[in-house]
Amino acid sequence: MTQPQHNSMxxxxxxxxxxxxxxxxxxLYGRVVEPEGNGNYIxxxxxxxxxxxxxxxxxxxxxxxxxxxALQPQVxxxxxxxxxxxxRMRGIDRAV
Numbered sequence: 492m493t494q495p496q497h498n499s500m501x502x503x504x505x506x507x508x509x510x511x512x513x514x515x516x517x518x519l520y521g522r523v524v525e526p527e528g529n530g531n532y533i534x535x536x537x538x539x540x541x542x543x544x545x546x547x548x549x550x551x552x553x554x555x556x557x558x559x560x561a562l563q564p565q566v567x568x569x570x571x572x573x574x575x576x577x578x579r580m581r582g583i584d585r586a587v
Contacts, residue, residue, distance in 0.1 A: 509539050513566065517559040520573070523549045534570070545570050 521536040526549065534543045536557060547570065549555065554573040561567035 504538075506539055509537060510566065513559050513562060515559055515562065519557045519559070519568075521555055521557065523551055523553045523555060525551055543568070543570065547571070 519536045521534050524533040524535050524540060526532050527542070530544050530546060532543050532545060532549050533540050534549075534555060534557075535541075549570070549572075555570050556573050557568040557570045559566065560569055
């Protein structure tokens with residue numbers, strides 16, 4: 492009798508899959524990978540590097556929480572450090 496074979500391949504999600512799974516009010520967690528200047532940052536959200544704009548100054552390596560505010564015409568997020576409360580957030584941030 493032969494042993495059942497297990498498929499050890501993992502499913503790789505694309506960025507399109509990531510975007511299609513987003514819903515208004517979803518909360519994502521990630522970190523700031525690198526500041527790009529002029530309020531732009533490379534952030535890692537769910538394993539994807541995303542170019543994001545923030546009116547709030549973010550620091551490299553900072554853990555962030557992002558709430559999805561809009562999906563069209565572009566994804567718009569409120570981004571804040573994990574340890575801050577939402578009422579302390581200034582402005583609305585968006586991923587581009």
